[in-house]
Amino acid sequence: MATFGYIRVSSTGQEIARQVDALKAAGVEERYLYVDKMSGAKASRPALNEMLGKLREGDTVVIASLDRLARSTKQLLELAERFNAEGVSLVSLHEQLDTRTPQGKFTYTVLAAMAEMERSLIRERQREGIEAAKARGETGGRPRVASDKVKKAIALYKSGQYSVSQVAAEAGISVSTLYRYLRRNNN
Incomplete structure (x- = not known):
């Protein structure tokens, strides 16, 4: 039985050190850390897929927070169902969630729904802002x-x-802008 750690940051500029420290403190060895530097909205994440391929019954996956694992209820529930079917436990440090307990399983489902609602609210506010600007x-x-x-x-x-x-430089535009206009004008 191994304890795996999954880390995700949304962009290459974000730091992973905080998540690494938290997962190591929770007992995850360096060799079992998997890191993706991309949006959580993307369903296919190479490090997550690699880790999922190595999980065996009795293993545990530790994450810093649920939003690091997935950004929708559907993604979280699919992973939870997979973990459950394979006999793999999930521990989320921020939410103090441990699916090895009945309370942890219940809390996981509720928190996943709340995370999706928060993302939907952000999209709605963004759409309203764009409409107001228009x-x-x-x-x-x-x-x-x-x-x-x-x-x-x-x-x-x-x-x-x-x-x-x-x-x-003389015209005060970028080289890429110049090329774009030259292509448009077939010059």
């Missing part, structure tokens, strides 16, 4: 480059006297 006439996305800058950049480029980086 009502004020604001548009999302990348700001448009002024047409005079584009015209200047294209003229400099067509002159053949400057490198692409010199044209972009």
Whole structure:
């Protein structure tokens, strides 16, 4: 019987040290730590999949928090069902959850539903914010480059006297923006 640890951070810039320390303190050995650096919304996570392939009956999976394991009730319940079917326990340190107990199994189900509700509320607030911005006439996305800058950049480029980086610097636009406009204008 082994104790595995799963760690997930949403981006490569986030630190994993806090989660590593917590899982080691809970008895997870370094060789049993699995780390994914990607959004929890993604169903396929390489380190999680690798860990799942190594789990055996009697093993325990320790996580820092339920939201590190999955971001929807469906994902959490699917993993819980899989763990249960395979005889694997789940321990979440933040929620003080241990599925080896009846209370832990119940709490896991309730917390999973709450986590999904929180994510839905965030999406709803985001959608409302976007709609309010549109009502004020604001548009999302990348700001448009002024047409005079584009015209200047294209003229400099067509002159053949400057490198692409010199044209972009002189016109005050990025090289990628210059290439994008050149493609659009078939120049």
